[in-house]
Amino acid sequence: MKRTSLITRSGLALAALALPAVLAGCGGASTTSSGSASTISVLDYYNNEPDKSFIGDALNQCAQKSGVTLDRQTVPGSSLIQKVLQQASSKTLPDVLMLDNPDLQQIAATGALAPLSDFNISTDGFAQGVLQAGTYNGKVYGLAPTVNTIALFYNKDLLAKAGVQPPTTWDELKADAAKLTSGGQYGVAFDANATYEGSWQFLPFMWSNGGDEKNIATPQTAEALQLWTDLVKSGSASSSVLNWTQADVKDQFVAGKAAMMVNGPWQIPTLDKQAALNYGVVQLPVKTAGQTEIAPLGGETWTVPQTGNKAKQAKAAEIVSCMNSDQMQLSMAKQRNTVPAKTTLAAQFASDNPKLAVFTNLIKTARARTGELGADWPKAATKIYTAIQTALTGKASPSDALQQAQNNG
Amino acid sequence: MTTTTTTRAATRPQPLAGPGSLRGGRRRRETLYQWAFLLPAAAYLILFFGYPVVKNLVMSFQDYGTATFYTGEAPWVGFANYAKVLGSSIFTTAALNTALFTAGSIVGQFVIGLALAVFFRKRFPLSGVLRSLLLLPWLLPLIASGAVWKWILDKDSGALNRFLEAIHVVPTGVPWLTSTSLALIAVVGVNIWIGIPFNVTILYGGLQDIADELYEAAALDGATGWRAFRYVTWPMLRPVVNVVLVLGVVYTLKVLDIILALTGGGPANASQTIATESYALSFQQFRFGEGSALGNILVLISLVFALVYLRASRRSVED
Numbered sequence: 112m113k114r115t116s117l118i119t120r121s122g123l124a125l126a127a128l129a130l131p132a133v134l135a136g137c138g139g140a141s142t143t144s145s146g147s148a149s150t151i152s153v154l155d156y157y158n159n160e161p162d163k164s165f166i167g168d169a170l171n172q173c174a175q176k177s178g179v180t181l182d183r184q185t186v187p188g189s190s191l192i193q194k195v196l197q198q199a200s201s202k203t204l205p206d207v208l209m210l211d212n213p214d215l216q217q218i219a220a221t222g223a224l225a226p227l228s229d230f231n232i233s234t235d236g237f238a239q240g241v242l243q244a245g246t247y248n249g250k251v252y253g254l255a256p257t258v259n260t261i262a263l264f265y266n267k268d269l270l271a272k273a274g275v276q277p278p279t280t281w282d283e284l285k286a287d288a289a290k291l292t293s294g295g296q297y298g299v300a301f302d303a304n305a306t307y308e309g310s311w312q313f314l315p316f317m318w319s320n321g322g323d324e325k326n327i328a329t330p331q332t333a334e335a336l337q338l339w340t341d342l343v344k345s346g347s348a349s350s351s352v353l354n355w356t357q358a359d360v361k362d363q364f365v366a367g368k369a370a371m372m373v374n375g376p377w378q379i380p381t382l383d384k385q386a387a388l389n390y391g392v393v394q395l396p397v398k399t400a401g402q403t404e405i406a407p408l409g410g411e412t413w414t415v416p417q418t419g420n421k422a423k424q425a426k427a428a429e430i431v432s433c434m435n436s437d438q439m440q441l442s443m444a445k446q447r448n449t450v451p452a453k454t455t456l457a458a459q460f461a462s463d464n465p466k467l468a469v470f471t472n473l474i475k476t477a478r479a480r481t482g483e484l485g486a487d488w489p490k491a492a493t494k495i496y497t498a499i500q501t502a503l504t505g506k507a508s509p510s511d512a513l514q515q516a517q518n519n520g
Numbered sequence: 521m522t523t524t525t526t527t528r529a530a531t532r533p534q535p536l537a538g539p540g541s542l543r544g545g546r547r548r549r550e551t552l553y554q555w556a557f558l559l560p561a562a563a564y565l566i567l568f569f570g571y572p573v574v575k576n577l578v579m580s581f582q583d584y585g586t587a588t589f590y591t592g593e594a595p596w597v598g599f600a601n602y603a604k605v606l607g608s609s610i611f612t613t614a615a616l617n618t619a620l621f622t623a624g625s626i627v628g629q630f631v632i633g634l635a636l637a638v639f640f641r642k643r644f645p646l647s648g649v650l651r652s653l654l655l656l657p658w659l660l661p662l663i664a665s666g667a668v669w670k671w672i673l674d675k676d677s678g679a680l681n682r683f684l685e686a687i688h689v690v691p692t693g694v695p696w697l698t699s700t701s702l703a704l705i706a707v708v709g710v711n712i713w714i715g716i717p718f719n720v721t722i723l724y725g726g727l728q729d730i731a732d733e734l735y736e737a738a739a740l741d742g743a744t745g746w747r748a749f750r751y752v753t754w755p756m757l758r759p760v761v762n763v764v765l766v767l768g769v770v771y772t773l774k775v776l777d778i779i780l781a782l783t784g785g786g787p788a789n790a791s792q793t794i795a796t797e798s799y800a801l802s803f804q805q806f807r808f809g810e811g812s813a814l815g816n817i818l819v820l821i822s823l824v825f826a827l828v829y830l831r832a833s834r835r836s837v838e839d
Contacts, residue, residue, distance in 0.1 A: 192586075193803060199590040217806075221587040295676065305786040306804075351675045353698040353787040368676065489805055500788035504700045519609045 148422040151179045151430060154194065155209035155411070158185040161380070165446045170207075173433035179426050192218075199223045204416035206427040212244035212255060212412050213307070213480040213488055219247035220486040225415045226250035230428030232435075236453040240408040244479035247486075253412030254435045257449035260406035260473050261312060261375045263396065264382070267389040269296070269370040277371075277393045281338050284396040288347035291370035298347040300360045300369035303339060303499050308357060310495040311407055312373055313339070314480070317495075318405035319397045324484060324491040327498060328510070328517040334398065336509035340502050353503055364390075375409060376448040376470050392469045406473040407480055410449065450474045494519075573819075580813035586806045594809075601813035610789055610797055611814075618793040618818075621708055621779075622772045628712035629768060630761075633719025638749070640720070641727050651724070658717035666781025669710045673697050673782070700790040703783050707791045711778055715771075719764055726760030727753070759832070766829035770822050794818045 151174065157166045163185060174181045184205070186194050192214055198204045199221065210218055218224060227234070227250075234242060234251050238258070245253040265277050273291050278284040288298025302312045313335065317324075322332030342348040348369075355363070357374055364372040365385055373395065382390055394404050413431045415424055433439065440451040444460055450471045451457045461471035481488045494516040501512035580601050582594035605611060640651050657665060672679045673696040681693040696706040730753065738744070738752045776795045779785060785792035785800065795818060802811025 192806070196586060196589040196806070200588075200592070217586055221590040223590040297676075305784050305788075349676055350695050350698045354670075354783060493805060497788075500786055504698075504788045504790070506700060506788050515609075 148420070148426045149179055150182050151177075151207060151423060151426050152205040153181055153183040153207040153209075153430075154191075154198075154205040155183070155185055156188040156191045156211070157209075158187055162447060165443060169434060169439055169443055170430065173430045173439070176433055177426055177429040179430075195223075202419075204418050206416070206418060206420075206423045207430050208414045208416050209411050210253060210414055212241075212253075212258075212408065212410055213492075215245060215253045215412050215414065216247045216481045217486045217489070218414075219252040223416055224252045225417050225424060225428075226252055227254065227415065227428070227431070230415065230425065230432070232428060232432045236455060238452055238454050238457070238474055238477070240474070240477040240479045240482070241410070241452045243482040244408055244410075245412050253414040254431065255410040255412045255452050256435045256440045257444045257447060258408055258410030258452050258474055258477070259375050259377065259449045260409055260470055260477050261315065261373055261395070262406075262469050262473065263371055263393050264364060264374055264378070265371045265391050265393065266364070266367065267391050269367070273370075277391065278396045279393070280396050280400050281398050285338070285341060285345070285347065288342060288371065289345060292347045295368060297349050297363070297369045299342060299371040299373075300348060300355070300363045301339070301352055301373040302355050302357045302360050303343075303352040303496075303503055304354055304356060305496050305500050306356075307489070307492045307496070309499055310492040311409070311480070312357070313495060313499055314407040314478075315395045315404060318407070318478060319395070319402055324480075324488070324495070326517060327491070327494055328514040330510070333510040333513055336499065336502050336513060338398075339499065340509055343503050344505075350503070353500060376450075376467060379448040379466070392466070394469055394473060403476060404473065406477045408474070408477040410452070576812045576815060576819075579808055580816050582809050584808040584812070588808070597809065601809045602817075605801070605810050605814045605817070610792060611794075613789050614792050614794045614797045617704060617789075617791060618773065618795070620704060621711070621775070621791075621793055622769055624705075624708040625711045625715060625772045625775075626765060626768045628708065629715035629719045630765060632712065633716050633764075634723050636716070636720045637723035637727055638753070640724060651720075654720055655717045657714050662714070662777040663781055665714065666710075666778050669713075670697065670782050673706055673710075697783050698787050700788055703787060703790040707779055707782055710782060711772065711775060714778065715768065718771075719768070722760060722764050723757070726757050730756045759835070762832040762835075763829065766825055766832055769825045770829070773822050773825070774818060794821075 153170060155166060157163045167183065170181055170183060188211070191209075191211070195204070195208065195210075195218060204223060208224075215224075227245075232251075232254070234245075234254065237254065241255050241258055242251060245251045245255065263277065269291060270277065270287075273287075275287045275290055276283075278287045284299070291298035303309050316335040316338060317327075317332050320331045320335050322329060322335055339348075343350055343352060349363075352360075357378075360369070360372050361374055361378045361381065363369040364374070365382065365388060382388060395406070397404055413434050415427045415431055418424060435452070437451075437453065437456055440453060440456055441460060443449065444451045444456075444467075445464065448467060450467060451460050454475065457471050457474060461468045464471075480492070484491050497519075498509075498512040498516035501507050501515065502509045506512070507515060579594070581596060581598060582588075583597045583600075584594045588594045636654065640647055673681075675681060675693040675695045675698060678693070678696070680696070681690070684690045684694065685692070694702065696702050734752050734756070735748055738748050743751050774795050775793070776799055779791055779793060779796050780799070783791045785796040794814060798811050798814040798818060800811075801807045801814060805811075
């Protein structure tokens with residue numbers, strides 16, 4: 112019977128997390144005790160092709176330079192942190208650990224990571240947002256070789272047919288989206304689901320208008336939420352945005368069911384495979400012409416966990432440093448449609464890859480999600496998506512929804 | 521079922537150790553054997569049921585966050601976690617949703633399950649094949665059926681809305697999963713679909729045990745059709761019905777995967793239950809203390825129904 116095996120999930124799952132703590136004495140000691148540093152373990156979440164190979168090749172090149180062999184493990188993105196917590200409690204953390212940038216400070220706060228300054232890794236030339244994301248309590252714990260953000264993708268054919276230009280302001284966005292909506296086709300698609308992904312998609316609208324995550328119950332944030340609410344209420348965006356992931360949004364765009372979408376450059380390979388799809392990318396509209404768009408910074412950092420083995424940590428640091436070298440930043444950026452984290456490299460990269468120019472431009476002023484609140488960001492992100500869902504379902508006005516969410520932390 | 525194992529294991533030694541005619545040494549050895557036989561089951565229960573339950577209980581009184589995993593430090597906070605989850609605005613919504621979800625699912629599963637079980641009591645060509653096809657929802661991985669149902673129920677391109685539009689029942693797509701008033705209903709509907717096989721199987725088994733002579737006797741007295749069901753089937757089936765309902769409640773209270781796959785508890789917490797909220801607290805926000813506190817509240821509610829089940833099954837055994 113399948114159902115009996117599900118006995119109180121939460122209890123069992125919690126136990127599964129806690130068990131390693133007890134069993135640690137049985138088998139987990141090998142990584143900390145062995146002195147040799149010939150094999151370096153790596154944990155990351157690039158478990159799908161082509162990223163899996165791109166990152167794997169880069170790691171192997173770095174390992175070769177340092178004269179070590181790699182023992183690499185990839186897990187799905189959603190289970191990375193659970194895996195890291197398990198390993199932290201059983202003292203089996205990998206030598207090199209990849210962390211999504213908004214998670215870095217939370218893990219650094221536990222004490223499980225070593226500051227990169229211990230290994231004399233240079234942090235010069237990295238974009239402000241990248242350092243912001245990698246810094247906890249004044250020390251840099253992780254560096255991202257390449258970064259990304261989100262922008263507005265538009266279907267050139269559909270826009271030409273409707274006779275509209277890509278929008279630059281919110282009013283234009285609303286007007287264009289309305290004109291582009293007919294039959295089974297919606298003007299715009301975005302991700303407003305009840306996860307951190309929904310909050311991430313909302314940030315550029317909120318930040319560019321002067322909103323702030325410290326207190327979301329402000330008129331500026333309410334105006335941004337009003338825009339999203341208007342788009343859904345007027346029917347220019349499907350109410351399904353409440354349940355879509357960024358991948359679902361991309362599917363809608365590819366199928367021609369959305370003329371515009373908010374999404375990131377990691378979708379470019381899939382979009383390019385569609386021969387019939389003729390698309391362009393512009394930065395996200397701002398409320399009034401002249402405002403600067405403040406984009407949220409995306410991308411994964413490489414860190415050196417505190418494993419207790421100094422020799423291995425030194426080798427691991429070499430690999431982290433190598434992964435962030437100029438050459439690696441450029442090659443990975445090109446392969447993975449991301450932007451090099453160093454500003455000078457990014458400028459050079461933009462001129463060579465005009466398709467990514469919009470993203471490269473946005474990274475200069477991009478803000479890290481954890482820049483202000485650090486390890487407390489998840490709480491703010493939860494408030495933001497809660498307010499989005501409340502307003503978009505019509506349960507409360509945008510300003511009331513934000514006020515409720517802010518009070519209910 | 522763990523509960524029956526414990527009671528059986530606990531009661532078994534008594535009659536064996538009871539008689540005083542045996543001599544002291546032999547009796548001691550007997551007792552030793554008894555404990556040796558108990559050991560594997562006891563070890564299993566302690567390791568896989570006792571430890572998690574105790575750990576979860578302890579965790580709910582601690583400030584157990586991400587740092588705890590590395591440092592091992594989890595400060596004792598008393599009832600603070602319970603106060604926080606019970607006082608949060610989501611709790612009332614989640615508790616109400618849990619009650620509606622459970623009641624809706626149980627009523628739907630049971631009524632349809634019983635109707636199908638009675639229907640299949642009559643033998644007809646292919647009845648065996650059809651009855652085994654009914655088990656299908658049970659055999660599919662929940663994540664797979666969840667993904668398919670999410671597609672079926674999609675507002676714009678879902679199969680259900682396409683069908684309803686084609687037969688002109690609705691003018692435009694119904695937002696099954698994205699409307700605050702429909703999401704819970706949609707999730708209950710899918711959960712009913714999943715629960716029917718369990719109900720049919722157990723109730724069909726119960727029906728098989730009712731002797732045909734009873735129906736013949738009832739028919740002679742003029743009770744056929746509905747009256748036969750009312751005066752023969754239903755009273756005879758009562759013990760089985762009790763078990764099905766109580767087990768159903770316990771299973772449904774903690775349903776997690778299907779809700780996560782369909783709506784993730786949304787939109788705006790419209791399908792958030794205590795189970796999904798507990799999961800979100802623990803595994804998305806990593807507030808394990810609060811998550812386990814909420815989990816324990818759910819365990820407590822389940823326990824009440826488990827006790828009802830134990831009493832019901834004991835009564836049916838005595839009958």
